[in-house]
Amino acid sequence: FLPFHFDISRYIKAGQKNRITVLTNNVFKRGATWNWGGIRRPVWLEVTQLVRLEYQHIDAIPDLMKGTADIGLKIVSSNSSKTTKNVTLHITIKRENTIVVEDQIITNIPPNTNQHEVTWAYTLPKSKVNLWHYDFPCLYVATVKMSDSENKEIHRISDVLGYEN
Known part of the structure; x- marks a missing residue:
């Protein structure tokens, strides 16, 4: 029941008629869910840039003794093109529409890569x-x-986080 995706770029023939078939496995499995069979969630095609952000994993850890808070990002991107792409990742942390932290990372994403990882860490002062x-x-x-190298936006993702008391 978790979301997932597949990159089908290499199977698509540009400028030609393509057929996409979705196949499900209805084999009965023991577990905590009922096997009703078939596809039970929406399925869609999403056209994306060849170079894109896949997701960001956020670690938000407060230090209650010092009053500071660590924030760590694991940023995963992909490059479905045949050449290495030089990109800039602009990181912004906001609270109530006010910028708390801004930073950037320049990275090269190798061709035909779907799990290019970059990490970033910062400690918020008290x-x-x-x-x-x-x-x-x-x-x-x-x-x-x-x-991209001309500072044209390719893709953007945002997620919400908090530091629990």
Whole structure:
């Protein structure tokens, strides 16, 4: 029931009629779910850039004694082209539409790669840390924007995070 995707670029014949078939496996398995068979969630085709962000994994760890908070990002990107691509990853952390941290990483993504990983870490000083509480929810937004060598935006992803009290 978790989302997943496949890169079918190499199977598509540009400028020609293509047929895409989705096949399911309805073999009964023991477990905590009912096997009703078939496809039970939406399926769609998504056309993306050859170079794109796949996801960001966020580690948000507060240091309650010091009042600081570590934020770590694992940024995973892919390159379906036949050449290495030089890109800049612009990282922005915001709280209530105010920029808390901005940074950037320049990286080369090898051709035919779907798991290019880059890591980034930062420690928020006490003055920029607001802990999340159910009565006073304080959330941050981590945005990664990928741009090419001419600073043209290729792709962008954003996720919400918080530091629990």
